[in-house]
Amino acid sequence: MDFFRILVAILLPPLGVFLQEGIGAQFWLNILLTLLGYIPGIIHAVWVIVKR
Template identity: 35%
Template structure:
């Protein structure tokens, strides 16, 4: 695991949409994470961790 992935995991815990944007760019994944984070923070955080760890 390189340092950029570790930093992205830490960002996913506090700012989930930013972590998804850094991992995948602006697209469907980022929009889904923004919606999940607005509705309830925890699902947005889990989705961001999934996206970051999947790559």
């Protein structure tokens, strides 16, 4: 299941965070990072998934 979430996080970072954490602070932070740059959004999403 983590492989699927990491794959989703690479393709659509906010969706990967949503699947892991739901709609919360991490989700909104990831949306902001993704809007500022796709790569920071991916890094944050993978970090959120791996840290659990």
